[in-house]
Amino acid sequence: MVRVEEPAKGGFSFDLCRRNAMLEKQGVHAPKCLKTGTTIVGLIYKDGVILGADTRATEGSIVADKNCEKIHKLAANIYCCGAGTAADTENVTDMVSSQLELHRYATGRNSRVVTALTMLKSHLFRYQGYVSAALVLGGYDVTGPHLHAVYPHGSTDTLPFATMGSGSLAAMAMFESRYKEDMTKEEGMALVAAAICSGIFNDLGSGSNVDLCIITKDGVEFLRNFQQPNPRTYVSKRGYSFAKGHTAILSTKVIPLREQVTIEEGDGMAE
Amino acid sequence: MVGKNCFAIACDRRLGVQLQTVATDFQRVFKIHDKLYIGLSGLITDVQTLHQRLQFRHKLYHLREERNMKPATFASLVSSILYEKRFGPYLCQPVIAGLDEDAKPFICAMDSLGAKELAKDFVVGGTASESLYGACESMYKPDMEPEELFEVIAQALLSSVDRDCLSGWGGIVYVVSPDQVIVRTLKGRMD
Numbered sequence: 001m002v003r004v005e006e007p008a009k010g011g012f013s014f015d016l017c018r019r020n021a022m023l024e025k026q027g028v029h030a031p032k033c034l035k036t037g038t039t040i041v042g043l044i045y046k047d048g049v050i051l052g053a054d055t056r057a058t059e060g061s062i063v064a065d066k067n068c069e070k071i072h073k074l075a076a077n078i079y080c081c082g083a084g085t086a087a088d089t090e091n092v093t094d095m096v097s098s099q100l101e102l103h104r105y106a107t108g109r110n111s112r113v114v115t116a117l118t119m120l121k122s123h124l125f126r127y128q129g130y131v132s133a134a135l136v137l138g139g140y141d142v143t144g145p146h147l148h149a150v151y152p153h154g155s156t157d158t159l160p161f162a163t164m165g166s167g168s169l170a171a172m173a174m175f176e177s178r179y180k181e182d183m184t185k186e187e188g189m190a191l192v193a194a195a196i197c198s199g200i201f202n203d204l205g206s207g208s209n210v211d212l213c214i215i216t217k218d219g220v221e222f223l224r225n226f227q228q229p230n231p232r233t234y235v236s237k238r239g240y241s242f243a244k245g246h247t248a249i250l251s252t253k254v255i256p257l258r259e260q261v262t263i264e265e266g267d268g269m270a271e
Numbered sequence: 272m273v274g275k276n277c278f279a280i281a282c283d284r285r286l287g288v289q290l291q292t293v294a295t296d297f298q299r300v301f302k303i304h305d306k307l308y309i310g311l312s313g314l315i316t317d318v319q320t321l322h323q324r325l326q327f328r329h330k331l332y333h334l335r336e337e338r339n340m341k342p343a344t345f346a347s348l349v350s351s352i353l354y355e356k357r358f359g360p361y362l363c364q365p366v367i368a369g370l371d372e373d374a375k376p377f378i379c380a381m382d383s384l385g386a387k388e389l390a391k392d393f394v395v396g397g398t399a400s401e402s403l404y405g406a407c408e409s410m411y412k413p414d415m416e417p418e419e420l421f422e423v424i425a426q427a428l429l430s431s432v433d434r435d436c437l438s439g440w441g442g443i444v445y446v447v448s449p450d451q452v453i454v455r456t457l458k459g460r461m462d
Contacts (some may be wrong), residue, residue, distance in 0.1 A: 017359030023314070027289070030362055031313060032381040057388065062401050064380075065388045088385035091354050130358065240410045242422035247429070248458035250441070254451040257305050 032060040037205025039112040039167025041079035041195045042136040042147045044160045045188035048216035049138035049145045052192040053081045054200050056207035071213045075100050078139030079213050083165035084132040092133045096120055113139040113146035125154025134164045140215045167199025167206040193227055217227045272393040274420035280308050280368040281428045281444040295440040303329050304339040307369035312397035321363055337392035340378035342369025353385030360384055364396040366457040374449045399435035405429045421446045429459050
């Protein structure tokens with residue numbers, strides 16, 4: 001019987017697990033997956049929540065992406081920073097974002113941060129930590145500003161300031177010494193940027209630029225690359241220049257893409 | 272690699288079983304439609320299976336929507352097909368390159384779980400990827416014309432695969448502009 005490819009019913013498919021385990025025994029190793037290393041932070045200030053993240057994505061010890069986006073939008077008033085395996089954080093946040101939109105249509109109300117929190121923690125707990133996503137979830141809903149830290153196994157913390165990722169200790173040191181209640185927006189932004197920079201410069205898994213996201217009752221300000229403390233300074237102005245014909249070629253094939261069809265006279269198509 | 276209103280995608284041609292070479296004319300970059308190409312590196316059985324599945328999905332899309340898939344949409348499709356097998360993944364790393372309707376180039380690389388890595392300059396994948404990162408970082412210049420882009424990507428590919436035992440035996444480069452595709456095979460070291 002021919003197995004036709006049916007549209008996926010959703011969820012994970014485990015049919016290659018046994019084959020991969022057999023290949024691993026034969027010496028074929030799975031390629032390293034993209035992790036986000038990361039320093040992600042959040043803090044609650046007088047008017048709302050400020051989230052911050054670095055922008056380095058690593059593959060083993062190589063920097064795969066120097067400017068990736070780690071702050072994901074879950075709803076217009078709820079944003080989430082993700083650390084851990086990049087595929088997991090992206091897919092979990094996309095999935096919860098879609099579920100929240102359906103929930104908004106069903107209830108007719110704006111989303112609340114605790115709704116997103118419960119959806120995330122129940123999904124992560126169901127997979128017992130194998131979906132490796134550590135998140136800092138922040139938002140401003142009808143009940144006020146909220147900030148939560150979500151761990152890969154499904155536990156959560158509700159805090160006035162939170163840090164996650166490999167650079168969390170460096171960032172937490174900044175927060176613990178300089179955090180105070182009811183900060184102004186400028187003080188909050190400066191502290192978050194300082195905490196991320198502390199992660200960037202002291203933790204090897206974090207680097208590049210600082211992204212900030214400020215969520216208040218009036219809306220969201222997403223400051224992509226708010227600070228760029230690591231510009232590329234070693235660029236040679238001349239660069240490499242390869243003259244045409246420099247590379248040895250065995251064969252060339254030119255495929256024109258647009259076929260020019262012009263109608264000379266009469267109607268285009270017989271009706 | 273991205274150029275001015277064009278992109279180039281290149282691959283080597285070796286097919287091997289660990290240290291033994293089985294073929295030297297293997298095709299690793301596949302055409303999805305005129306302006307969208309995907310390069311797949313890794314376990315060859317997964318490369319072929321993924322290519323067949325993606326071609327199937329694109330053909331169905333074309334029949335239903337009566338147009339080709341946009342590169343960003345295709346990247347999301349590949350990402351979800353890979354993430355579906357998150358706990359027993361396809362041992363494959365795709366590199367996707369395409370031109371949007373307004374001739375804006377789109378490139379994207381993924382790891383074997385489908386985590387998208389969008390870049391504005393270049394993306395790399397495969398066993399020689401560490402070397403390729405270095406070569407592309409130094410040789411890349413923004414806004415290159417197709418001829419210069421070809422030279423740069425060819426030099427970056429050849430110099431990187433020369434430093435990797437598992438890659439090589441020539442190369443094939445596709446340079447795609449809005450009105451034509453130029454396919455060139457490269458002469459490289461056959462060791």
